[in-house]
Amino acid sequence: MKMAMAAKPFNLFRWFSLVSLVIILAVAILLGSAATRFLMRESIDRDAMLSAQFIKSIADVEVIHGNFSPGLSLSEFLDKRVDGARLGVSHEQLVKSHEEFFDHIVRLPDVLLASVYAPDGMVIWSTRPELVGRHASSDSRLKEAIQSRSTVTVDRHGGERPVERYFLQAPKGLYLESFIPLQDSRGEVLSVIEIYKEPVDLIARMNRGLVLLWTATALGGAVIYLSLFWFVRHASRLVDDQQRQLVENETLALLGEMSTAVAHSLRNPLASIRSSAELALEVDPGPLHKNLGDIITQVDRMSKWVRELLMSARPLSGDQEPVDLTVALEETLSAYEPQIRHAGIELEWQTCQAPKVVSHPVLLQQLLGSVLSNAIEAMPRGGRLAICLESDARRRLLTLTISDTGSGMSPAMLEMAFKPFHTTKRGGLGVGLVLVRKIIERFGGDVSIDSRENAGTNVHLTFRATAGG
Numbered sequence: 001m002k003m004a005m006a007a008k009p010f011n012l013f014r015w016f017s018l019v020s021l022v023i024i025l026a027v028a029i030l031l032g033s034a035a036t037r038f039l040m041r042e043s044i045d046r047d048a049m050l051s052a053q054f055i056k057s058i059a060d061v062e063v064i065h066g067n068f069s070p071g072l073s074l075s076e077f078l079d080k081r082v083d084g085a086r087l088g089v090s091h092e093q094l095v096k097s098h099e100e101f102f103d104h105i106v107r108l109p110d111v112l113l114a115s116v117y118a119p120d121g122m123v124i125w126s127t128r129p130e131l132v133g134r135h136a137s138s139d140s141r142l143k144e145a146i147q148s149r150s151t152v153t154v155d156r157h158g159g160e161r162p163v164e165r166y167f168l169q170a171p172k173g174l175y176l177e178s179f180i181p182l183q184d185s186r187g188e189v190l191s192v193i194e195i196y197k198e199p200v201d202l203i204a205r206m207n208r209g210l211v212l213l214w215t216a217t218a219l220g221g222a223v224i225y226l227s228l229f230w231f232v233r234h235a236s237r238l239v240d241d242q243q244r245q246l247v248e249n250e251t252l253a254l255l256g257e258m259s260t261a262v263a264h265s266l267r268n269p270l271a272s273i274r275s276s277a278e279l280a281l282e283v284d285p286g287p288l289h290k291n292l293g294d295i296i297t298q299v300d301r302m303s304k305w306v307r308e309l310l311m312s313a314r315p316l317s318g319d320q321e322p323v324d325l326t327v328a329l330e331e332t333l334s335a336y337e338p339q340i341r342h343a344g345i346e347l348e349w350q351t352c353q354a355p356k357v358v359s360h361p362v363l364l365q366q367l368l369g370s371v372l373s374n375a376i377e378a379m380p381r382g383g384r385l386a387i388c389l390e391s392d393a394r395r396r397l398l399t400l401t402i403s404d405t406g407s408g409m410s411p412a413m414l415e416m417a418f419k420p421f422h423t424t425k426r427g428g429l430g431v432g433l434v435l436v437r438k439i440i441e442r443f444g445g446d447v448s449i450d451s452r453e454n455a456g457t458n459v460h461l462t463f464r465a466t467a468g469g
Contacts, residue, residue, distance in 0.1 A: 075182035378406025
């Protein structure tokens with residue numbers, strides 16, 4: 001029976017990135033499309049309104065210029081089928097008014113085709129004479145203009161309609177078709193002017209506006225997405241770090257409780273074993289001295305483990321105070337001097353003046369001792385132990401670097417260096433560097449390690465310098 005595969009954990013950051021990208025793209029496209037339609041519609045309607053006002057103004061001027069009877073409008077006698085005498089207009093006046101009015105329409109800028117319709121849909125005049133006398137084939141726009149008594153405009157694209165073969169010139173792309181009704185004094189529509197225009201300047205302005213609009217939409221969407229992306233990535237990293245820290249704390253707490261119980265149980269038996277071994281050394285004539293010495297050595301090692309376990313399990317105590325780092329380092333080196341000499345390690349360190357750091361004397365020596373102990377144990381056959389102290393007065397930081405030429409660590413080992421109970425040393429517990437980080441971070445400092453296999457290790461301890469120096 002096959003085991004069911006474990007479900008992959010939900011990746012909030014990845015899904016939010018994808019979903020937010022899709023949503024922002026959809027919203028940006030919808031808003032851009034809506035704004036595009038609004039911009040084009042407003043521009044087209046504005047152009048049609050101006051054209052209608054201009055043509056109606058021409059019609060009014062022709063009425064005044066022709067000395068027609070009061071109350072007459074040009075729309076009443078544009079149709080040549082209308083008897084001018086009935087309206088009190090002479091034939092010469094009609095002809096002259098027609099010629100002047102139609103000449104003005106022909107001279108309108110960007111005109112492709114112009115026609116004048118009677119209310120029954122017949123073409124009574126056109127820039128293409130062959131269209132005169134024809135009837136509109138159920139054009140809904142014409143009927144809408146007559147019924148609404150207002151200008152109706154629609155945008156077209158080249159190649160859409162058969163009427164384009166009558167244009168004065170072929171349109172390059174977008175062109176406008178407008179129906180402009182002309183009314184008499186009673187408000188009745190007596191003629192409708194149909195104009196096909198290709199407003200080159202308007203189209204150029206609309207294109208520039210659309211480029212600007214879509215550029216702004218794209219940039220706005222990108223800014224929103226990148227802002228959300230950065231925020232969620234930052235939040236995701238914080239959540240991951242907090243979750244990892246929580247797991248580490250829970251693991252450390254659980255192991256701490258277990259190790260505390262074990263350590264307390266071992267302390268008394270270890271003390272009894274050591275006392276018994278020391279007593280046996282005093283009464284033994286000699287053959288078992290080596291074995292008893294080994295027992296005492298191993299008991300001392302186990303006792304050291306017990307102390308480390310107890311210290312790693314309990315909270316750190318001690319208020320922060322100014323501590324002379326140089327003095328603390330000198331005292332710690334003095335304590336490890338026999339081990340350094342015995343291992344044949346060359347020490348590079350010169351005492352120097354440095355500002356005091358924020359720490360605690362006992363905890364600082366424990367921190368330094370743990371780092372120096374690791375460096376010495378990494379060089380069992382000798383090597384070089386270099387200690388360097390650097391001060392950053394601007395940021396009030398003091399960095400102590402302890403370098404060894406030991407075996408070093410691989411990238412995988414380096415990544416696990418600060419994990420509790422992880423160690424590469426034979427007989428080690430893996431709590432030394434954990435304590436180092438706990439101590440130095442407790443006083444606002446930081447610790448970092450860089451290392452390469454067979455090239456040694458550098459431990460950088462950064463402390464906060466006190467204000468008084």
